[in-house]
Amino acid sequence: MEGGWPAGGGLLLCLTVNFLLQGRGDTFTINCSGFDQYGVDPAAFQAVFDRKAFRAVINYSIPTQVNISFTLSAILEVDAQLQLLTSFLWINLMWDNPFISWNPKECDNINKLTISAENLWLPDIFIMESMDVDKTPPGLTAYVSSEGRIKYDRPVRVTSICNLDIFYFPFDQQNCTYTFSSFLYTVDSMLLGMEKEVWEITDTSRDIIQTQGEWELLSINKATPKMLVGSSIYDQIVFYVAIRRRPSLYIINLLVPSGFLVAIDTLSFYLPAESENRAPFKITLLLGYNVFLLMMNDLLPASGTPLISVYFALCLSLMVLSLLETIFITYLLHLATTQPPPMPRWLHSLLLHSTSPTKCCPTVPQGGTKGLDLTSAHFPGLKEPVELVGKVPDPREAELSGCPGSTRAQQEGEAQKQHLVGLWVQFSHMMDTLLFRLYLLFMATSVITVIVLWNT
Template sequence: MERGWSTRRGVFLCLAVSLLPPGRANTFAINCSGFHQHGVDPAAFQAIFNQKAFRPVTNYTIPTQVNISFTLSAILDVDAQLQLLTSFLWLNMVWDNSFISWDPKECGHVNKFTVTAENLWLPDIFIVESMNVDQTPEGLSAFVTNDGHVVYSKPMRVTSICSLDIFYFPFDEQNCTLTFSSFIYTVDSMLLGMDKEVWEITDTSQDIVRTQGEWELLGISKATPRMFVGSSLYDQIMFYVAIRRRPSLYVINLLVPSGFLVAIDALSFYLPAESGNRAPFKITLLLGYNVFLLLMKDLLPASGTPLISVYFALCLSLMVLSLLETVFITYLLHLATTQPPPMPRWLHSLLLLCTCPRKCCPMAPHKGNQGLGLTPAQLPGLKEPVELVGKAPGPGEAALTGVSGGTGAQREQEAQEQRRVELWVEFSHMMDTLLFRLYLLFLASSILTVIGLWNT
C-alpha cells in the first residue's frame, strides 16, 4: 500500500515538472514567438502571473534587492499643532524577478513592455512615520525587461509625523524624516538600496517644488540604519527632508503693521503731556493694536510660543506702559500746578544724576533755578510762577499790613514752591525721555533681529 502511494506521488511530481515552461537555469523562459505578429500572448505569462503571491526568487536563501528613490513634488501642509507634515511624492522601486525571462530575438526584438501591477509581486515598502493608509490608485503598471528587471512607480500622499520647532516662526526651518522599510521581510529576505543618488533626488525635487506653496525645499540627506523589532532585523533607509518657510507673507502682514503702530506710539511722545491729547491718542492706538492681533491670530501657530508671539507681547506691554506713564505724567503736572509736594532726596539725587551726569551736582537744593539750570520759558505748557502760586504783594500792600519782613518771607516761600514745580516738571520730562529712548532701542533691536533671522 505504501509502495503504491510512493509510486503515484513520483508520477505526479514528474508530470508537474514536465508542465513547467522550459527555460534556462532557475527562470521561467517565456515562449514569445509570434509577438511581432499578434501582440503579446497572455497565456505565455500566465505561469508567471500565478507566482505573484511568492517572492520572485528560485533560491529562498538569497534576499531580494529592492532599490528605491522618490521625487518630492509638493509640500501640501505643515500642521504645527498636530506636528504633521503632508507631502506628495512619487515612489520608484526597482527589483529583479527571477521568473521572468525571454529572448528578444524570438519576440520581435521586444526587450521591454508594461505589465499591470496587480499581476506582479510587489515589495511591501511603507513609510514608518506615515499616519494614513496608503491609498495607491488602481490600474498602475510596471515596466518589465527581458532579463526580469522590474521598475514600478506609484504616487503617494503622505501625512507623516514630524517634530516641528516653531520658535523662530516665520523664519523657521524644519527637518522631517521619511523612513522606508518593509513590515514583512527581514534582512534575510529583502535588502534595500538606492536607485538614485541623494543629490539627484534633491535636484529633481527642488526643480519641481521650487515655485510652489509656502515652504521651500532646502535639501535631502539619507542614513541607512537597521531596525530591530524583537529578534527580527529589518533593513531601512531614512531620508532627512530639510524645508524652510517663506517669511514674506508674515513679514508684510504681521511684523510691518505692528512696527508701524509701535513707531506711531513712539512719535506720540512729541505731544505735550499737559495738553491732555496724548492719553486719548495712546488709548486709540492700544485699541487698534488689539484689533490687529485679533484679525491676525489665524496666521500665527495654534500651539507653542514662537518668537513672534513674544515680540507682540512686548509691543503690547510697551504700549500699555506708555499709556500708564502718560497718565502718571499728567497727574504729576496737575499736582505740580496746584499743590506741589516736596521731592524725596533720593529722587532728587537721581534727577540730578540724569540731568547732569558729567557735572559735580551737589545734593542740597539750590535757590531759584540754579539747581537744574531751568527757566520758566523751558517749561512748556506751564504758567508763570506768579500765576501758579499766587501774585506777590506789592509795596503798597506790604505797607498796609504793617509787616516789614512779610514780603521777603512770602517771596522765599513762592520761590521754594516754584523750585518744586520745576523739579516735578523736569522729572516728568526725564521719564518721557527714558521711555522714548526705550522705544527707539526696541524698534532698532527688532529690525536688526528680523534682518538677521531672514538672512540666516
C-alpha cells in the same frame, strides 16, 4: 509557451508548489509567437501571472534585491498641532523577475512592455511614519524589460508623523523622515538598495516640488540601519528630509506692521509732556495693536509657544510701559502745577548738579529753569501757579489799603511758589527723558535678543 506546463489547472498548481519547495527552477523564456501586430497575447505571460502570489526567485535562499527611489513633488500641509506632515510622493521600485525574459531580436525589437501591476508579484514596501491608509490609485501598470527588470512607480499621498519644532516660526526649519521597510520579508528574503543617488533625488524633487510658496526643500540624506524585531532582522532605508519655511508672507503681514506700531509709539514720546494728546494717542495705539493681534491670530501656530509670540508679547509690554510712563509724568506735572510739595534737599541738589538735557531728548526745555514760562499754553486745562495763591494786588492798591508789608510778603511767597513749581516741572521733564532713554535701551536689547535667537 516553452516550459512544458500541462493544461490541467490542478496539476499546474502542484508542480508550482513542488518547484517552490525544492527552491530551484529554470528561467522562463517568453515565446515570441505571442508578439504580433495585434499586440501581446496574454497567454505568453500566463505562467508568470500564475506565480504572482509567490516571491519571484529561482532559489529561495537568495534574497530579492529591491531598489528604492522617490520624488517629493509636493508638501501639502504641515500641522504643528498634530505633529503631522502631509506630502505627495512618487515612489519608484525596481527588482528582477527571473521568470521573465525574451529575445528582442525575435520579438520585433520589443525591449519593454507595460503589464498591469495586479498580475505581478509586488514587494510590500511601506513608509513606517505613515499615519494613514495607503491611498494608491488602482489599475497601475509596471514596466517590464526583456531581461526581467520590473520598474513599478506609484503616487502616494503620505501623512507622516514628524517631530515639528515651531519655536523659530516663521524662520523655522523642519527635519522629517521617511523610513522604507517591508512588512513580512526579513533580510533573508529581501534586501533594499538605491535606484538613484541621494543627490539625484534631491535635485529632481527641487525641480518639480509644488509648495505654493511656503516651503522649500533644503536637503535629503539617507541611512541604512537594520531593524531588529524579536529574532528577525528587517532591512530598511531612512531618508532625512530637511525643509524650510519661506518667511516672506509672515514678515509682511506680522513683523512689519508690528514694528511700525512700536515705532510710532516710540515717536510719541516727542509729543510735549504737558500735552493732553499724548496719553490718548498711546491708548489708541495700544487698542490698535490688540486688534492687530486678534486679526493675525490665524497666521500663528495653534499650539506651542513660538518665538514670534514672545516678540508680540514683548511689543505689547513695551506699549503698556510707554503708557504707564506717560501717566506717571502727567501726574507729576499735575502735582507740580497744583499743589507742589516741598522738594527734598537731595533732589534739589541733584537738579542743580545734573547736566543740561541735550537737544535729542524729547519734551525737555533748554537751559534748565531759565526762561521757564509756566503759562496756560504749556499746561492746558490747568490754572496758572499765580492763580493758585491769589491775584497779586497792585502796590498802589496795597498802600491805599494800608498793608504794604502784606503785599511784599505775598510777592515773596508767590515768587517762592513759582520757583518751586519750576523745579518740579524741571524734575518731571528730566524723569520723562530718563524713562524714555530706559525705554529705548530695553526695546533695543529685547529686539536684538529676539533677532539673535531667530538667527541661531
